[in-house]
Amino acid sequence: xxWTDKESYSLPVVLAIGLHVIILVGGSVGLVLGDxxxxxxxxxxxxxxxxxxxxxxxxxxxxAELRQAAAQAQQEAQKKAKEAARKKAEREAxxxxxxxxxxxxxxxxxxxxKAEADRRxxxxxxxxxxxxxxxxxxxKAQQEQAKKEKAQQEAEQKKRLEEKKRAEEEKRKxxxxxxxxxxxxxxxxxxxxxxxxxxxRRRQAEAEVQKAIAEEEAKxxxxxxxxxxxxxxxxxxxxxxxxxxxxxxxxxxMKTKLRIGFLPSGEVSTVDVLESSGDSLFxxxxxxxxxxxxxxxELADVDYAIFERNFRQIELLFNPQDLxx
Amino acid sequence: xxxxxxxxxxxxxxxxxxxxxxxxxxEITSGADQLLPVAVVPFGYTGSTPLPEDxxxxxxxxxxxSGVFQAIPRENMxxxxxxxxxxxxxxxxxxxxxYVLVGNVDANANGTYRITYELVNVLTQKRxxxxxALDVKPSNFxxxxxxxxxxxxxxxxxxxxxxxxxxxxxxxxxxxxxxxxKLQVADADGYRPQVVVSSQEPILSPSWSADGRYxxxxxxxxxxxxxxxxxxxxGKQQQLAQFRGLNGAPAWSPDGKKLALVLxxxxxxxxxxxxxxxxxxxxxxxxxxxxxxxxxxxDGNGIIFTSDRGGNPQIYRLDVKSKSVERxxxxxxxxxxxxxxxxxxxxxxxxxxxxxxxxxxxDMKTGRVQVLTQTYLDExxxxxxxxxxxxxxxxxxxxxxxxxxxxxxxxxxxLPSADGDVREPAWSPYxx
Numbered sequence: 013x014x015w016t017d018k019e020s021y022s023l024p025v026v027l028a029i030g031l032h033v034i035i036l037v038g039g040s041v042g043l044v045l046g047d048x049x050x051x052x053x054x055x056x057x058x059x060x061x062x063x064x065x066x067x068x069x070x071x072x073x074x075x076a077e078l079r080q081a082a083a084q085a086q087q088e089a090q091k092k093a094k095e096a097a098r099k100k101a102e103r104e105a106x107x108x109x110x111x112x113x114x115x116x117x118x119x120x121x122x123x124x125x126k127a128e129a130d131r132r133x134x135x136x137x138x139x140x141x142x143x144x145x146x147x148x149x150x151x152k153a154q155q156e157q158a159k160k161e162k163a164q165q166e167a168e169q170k171k172r173l174e175e176k177k178r179a180e181e182e183k184r185k186x187x188x189x190x191x192x193x194x195x196x197x198x199x200x201x202x203x204x205x206x207x208x209x210x211x212x213r214r215r216q217a218e219a220e221v222q223k224a225i226a227e228e229e230a231k232x233x234x235x236x237x238x239x240x241x242x243x244x245x246x247x248x249x250x251x252x253x254x255x256x257x258x259x260x261x262x263x264x265x266m267k268t269k270l271r272i273g274f275l276p277s278g279e280v281s282t283v284d285v286l287e288s289s290g291d292s293l294f295x296x297x298x299x300x301x302x303x304x305x306x307x308x309x310e311l312a313d314v315d316y317a318i319f320e321r322n323f324r325q326i327e328l329l330f331n332p333q334d335l336x337x
Numbered sequence: 338x339x340x341x342x343x344x345x346x347x348x349x350x351x352x353x354x355x356x357x358x359x360x361x362x363x364e365i366t367s368g369a370d371q372l373l374p375v376a377v378v379p380f381g382y383t384g385s386t387p388l389p390e391d392x393x394x395x396x397x398x399x400x401x402x403s404g405v406f407q408a409i410p411r412e413n414m415x416x417x418x419x420x421x422x423x424x425x426x427x428x429x430x431x432x433x434x435x436y437v438l439v440g441n442v443d444a445n446a447n448g449t450y451r452i453t454y455e456l457v458n459v460l461t462q463k464r465x466x467x468x469x470a471l472d473v474k475p476s477n478f479x480x481x482x483x484x485x486x487x488x489x490x491x492x493x494x495x496x497x498x499x500x501x502x503x504x505x506x507x508x509x510x511x512x513x514x515x516x517x518x519k520l521q522v523a524d525a526d527g528y529r530p531q532v533v534v535s536s537q538e539p540i541l542s543p544s545w546s547a548d549g550r551y552x553x554x555x556x557x558x559x560x561x562x563x564x565x566x567x568x569x570x571x572g573k574q575q576q577l578a579q580f581r582g583l584n585g586a587p588a589w590s591p592d593g594k595k596l597a598l599v600l601x602x603x604x605x606x607x608x609x610x611x612x613x614x615x616x617x618x619x620x621x622x623x624x625x626x627x628x629x630x631x632x633x634x635x636d637g638n639g640i641i642f643t644s645d646r647g648g649n650p651q652i653y654r655l656d657v658k659s660k661s662v663e664r665x666x667x668x669x670x671x672x673x674x675x676x677x678x679x680x681x682x683x684x685x686x687x688x689x690x691x692x693x694x695x696x697x698x699x700d701m702k703t704g705r706v707q708v709l710t711q712t713y714l715d716e717x718x719x720x721x722x723x724x725x726x727x728x729x730x731x732x733x734x735x736x737x738x739x740x741x742x743x744x745x746x747x748x749x750x751x752l753p754s755a756d757g758d759v760r761e762p763a764w765s766p767y768x769x
Contacts, residue, residue, distance in 0.1 A: 241361065245361065245363050248363055249363050249364075249365055252363075252365050253365050253366075253367050253368060253369070254369055255369055255371075256365060256368035256369055257368060257369055257371050257372070257373050257435070258368045259493070259494050259495050260405055260494045260495070260496060260725070261494065261495045261496055269362075291495065293493075293494070293495040296458075299460075299461065300435060300458070300460045300461070301365075301368075303460035303461065304435070304460055322361050323361070325360065326360065326361040326362070326363060327360050327361065327362040327363070328362070328363050328364075328365060329362055329363070329364040329365065330365050331364055331365070331366050332366060332367070332368060333366040333367065334366065334367040334368070336745060
């Protein structure tokens with residue numbers, strides 16, 4: 013719809029409304045301009061005087077006369093002014109009547125035009141309304157259709173989602189079941205492993221106890237053996253020391269090592285020089301000392317295994333530390 | 338991480354060490370303070386004429402005197418074997434004899450005797466060395482016995498025996514106011530003394546040459562001391578030094594070419610050396626104090642002597658080449674008459690302590706000093722050529738006698754007393 017459209021009432025309507033507005037505004041302006049400003053009340057002058065009744069005096073009398081003349085003149089002037097004002101008001105009322113008639117005329121014409129324009133506008137409006145309604149109906153139908161389709165789609169979508177959800181749910185449940193199964197299986201395995209470990213631990217502890225007992229027994233045997241070896245050794249040492257006569261040229265630090273063979277009876281079976289001192293006489297006196305010691309009777313009482321392990325063959329180190337030189 | 342590694346190594350070591358069971362080793366660090374028991378069995382003899390000497394008896398005495406052996410008394414012997422094959426070892430084990438010496442004497446057709454001997458080890462039941470034989474004249478039986486003693490001693494101690502050596506000493510006999518002085522030579526055991534020289538005036542400081550053929554001594558003539566040397570075998574005497582003043586204390590150098598001696602010809606006793614062949618005299622010390630009693634070191638590089646240059650008499654060492662002097666003894670109030678053992682290890686001196694004079698032994702390596710004797714007024718120590726014994730003069734019952742002490746101080750004995758006072762012993766070297 014355009015302003016310039018010939019068939020449109022838009023332009024005349026605008027023009028008519030504009031005219032009415034101009035008239036109304038102009039009238040109100042005129043009215044406003046015509047109103048006089050009421051005069052500001054005059055404040056009587058403030059006089060400091062003693063009120064004296066002078067009416068009985070000459071001056072009083074004259075003044076009374078003057079005042080009477082003035083009042084008469086004033087009454088005359090007021091009468092004239094009132095007359096003028098009355099005339100002016102009449103004039104103005106006439107004028108006003110005329111202008112009002114004129115305005116009413118114009119208003120009537122405008123009302124007529126306006127009515128015409130309104131009628132046309134109404135027609136237009138009806139027509140437009142009709143079209144709009146048709147359009148709206150069409151649109152609505154379309155929308156209905158779209159809505160319907162959409163609803164259908166949504167329904168389908170929803171259905172699909174639900175199915176998917178259900179499938180997922182089922183899958184989840186399945187997985188959960190499997191997991192539970194797996195957990196159970198693992199739990200069983202762990203339980204089995206724990207039981208086995210427990211059993212192994214128990215068996216090991218038992219073995220350790222057995223081992224400890226065996227070790228303790230072995231240790232005891234070793235201690236007994238060690239004590240036996242110790243005591244026989246110190247016996248041999250003492251006996252040899254008591255018969256070892258060193259030659260005069262023997263010196264502290266000379267060393268002869270002999271290997272001695274014993275018989276289980278305690279008799280010396282062999283004497284060999286393992287390491288010579290370098291002095292044949294010193295070596296000889298060491299050998300002599302072993303022979304002089306003779307049979308070690310105590311060896312005959314030693315447990316045979318201990319004898320075999322320790323005394324079948326021993327070494328003697330002759331290493332004097334007590335000589336003067 | 339590191340500690341773990343160490344632990345692993347330790348475990349490895351432990352496991353390694355367990356199977357290798359160590360052989361039992363017993364260490365013996367002390368022995369018996371006991372003399373070696375030896376049985377010297379009387380030597381067999383089947384002849385009719387009595388023998389001049391009991392050879393086995395002399396050998397047993399020699400061995401006992403050495404301080405190294407103990408003898409099995411003859412009366413305890415269960416049998417008297419005369420050869421090794423006859424030795425019944427169990428008998429000797431019972432007697433606790435470690436070694437047995439057996440021997441036999443047979444008369445030879447020419448008037449000499451054959452002496453055979455064998456030494457057996459009772460413990461090993463084996464002969465030590467070979468069966469030995471000596472042919473000797475009756476007058477040499479003591480020599481034969483000392484010879485056997487030397488052999489046995491060396492076989493059982495590893496040290497050369499000194500039983501065949503001799504001693505020189507001076508005796509003063511007769512009237513105390515005017516005694517007769519005799520220089521005598523005897524066996525080391527004091528037997529068979531012979532007078533070398535006799536004098537009415539004092540004889541002092543006898544000394545052996547290194548080979549034992551010559552002796553030197555101081556003999557007064559007309560109240561003046563003179564130094565003589567003399568060949569023992571021939572008795573040939575030679576006066577060596579007759580200087581003004583003191584002529585004393587001759588000592589043979591180890592090479593036999595020189596004598597160290599003391600002369601006061603320059604007013605003050607000093608040490609000199611005299612070349613025996615060239616008679617060349619060399620002054621060795623130069624000090625205002627008294628320097629005396631020289632004695633050679635075994636290697637001949639030094640002379641030890643007595644000097645009071647430090648206030649009291651002490652022993653000093655003189656370097657023969659540089660003639661530098663250093664003090665050797667520091668213990669005791671004084672030390673005199675020093676002699677060195679043949680190995681140079683020990684110095685023997687007369688040491689005064691608390692007014693008493695004793696024989697002291699100083700270890701030249703450690704400086705340790707040991708007083709060996711407790712006898713009275715000990716003097717003139719002389720050392721056996723094997724370094725085992727010290728002979729010295731001492732006083733017993735107001736009479737001078739000779740005594741012997743081993744260098745370890747453990748063995749002491751006195752020599753058979755001769756007539757009169759005995760002084761100034763000098764132990765011979767080995768005879769070549």
